[in-house]
Amino acid sequence: MLNAVEAMPHGGRLGIESAFDAADRVGRVVVRDDGPGIPAEVLSHIFEPFFTTKEEGKEPGWDCHRSRIVQQHGGNIEVDSTHRRHSVHGVLPEEPPVRIEGVAAA
Numbered sequence: 001m002l003n004a005v006e007a008m009p010h011g012g013r014l015g016i017e018s019a020f021d022a023a024d025r026v027g028r029v030v031v032r033d034d035g036p037g038i039p040a041e042v043l044s045h046i047f048e049p050f051f052t053t054k055e056e057g058k059e060p061g062w063d064c065h066r067s068r069i070v071q072q073h074g075g076n077i078e079v080d081s082t083h084r085r086h087s088v089h090g091v092l093p094e095e096p097p098v099r100i101e102g103v104a105a106a
Helices: 002-007 064-072
Strands: 014-021 026-033 076-082 085-093
Touching: 002 026, 064 076
Parallel strands: none
Antiparallel strands: 014 026, 026 085, 076 085
């Protein structure tokens, strides 16, 4: 959300939706804004560790560690970005897979 706010210094719309999909047994979170979007040449790198387009001394952009945490819990994050329409979709299962060191998953 901080990235969205920073991308709209003159104001804009920022929306957050969350829901539980009982049929698929997953929680969904969508963050949308009407900022300028992420250029295609940048979008392909946003999940890379330490990648940022921000100037030195500012907080890095997307935190790839958050996407890894979501993936470790059986979920995913998708980003859709076009001019004036930008959204981040996160999905987490109701019961994340249990991982115990040294024990194979069922």
